[in-house]
Amino acid sequence: MSERFFPDGMPPPLANAITLPFWEAAAEHRLVVQRCTACGHMQLPPSPVCSECRSDVPEWHEVSGRGEVFTFTTVHRPIAASQELPFLIAVIALEGADGVRLISNLVEVEPDAVEIGMPVELVWEDMSADLAIPRFRPQRS
Ligand SMILES: [Zn+2]
Known part of the structure; x- marks a missing residue:
């Protein structure tokens, strides 16, 4: 199990058919964004169709975190x-994700130390055996 930042009683995310691949990858500690196979547009949260070209053939692209x-x-x-x-x-x-932004939590940092534009890196929090949540902390390297 990973380090824990939030208590067990946190409301879990609700997965559906569209978001399930994101959470399955997260359980393997892989952060993925949806990428359109027709035009390459990346988006998160995932959608049944590309917001740029309306294609309905997305793939999942792993990003660095x-x-x-x-x-x-x-x-x-x-x-x-x-x-x-x-x-x-x-x-x-997110770096390398065509402007995609993810709502998450900052951990391992005091609120007064946070600044807009601060470089951050992914840290996984295993809430259970099959639920890992991406959190972010100041970049260490
Ligand atoms: Zn597209």
Whole structure:
């Protein structure tokens, strides 16, 4: 199991037929974005059709997990019991993903130390045997 940042009582993400491949890859600690096989456009969250060309033939493209903080907010109210406060919600601009942004959490950093544009890297949090959540921390390398 990975290091834990959030308590077990956190509401889990709801997978559906469109998002399931994302969560299956996450369970293997692979961060993927949907890429259109017709025009190459990348998008997240996934959709049945490409937002650029309307093709309905996507594939999944693995990204490095590096990126930068596009924006963030500090949350002072818990959403689960035993949750440490405050915690950080951030929009991460993913490197090598054609401008795709992912909403996630920042960990291993104090709120006052976070800046827009700060380089971050992926860290997986295994919530259970089949659910891993991508979180981000300041880049170490
Ligand atoms: Zn397309």
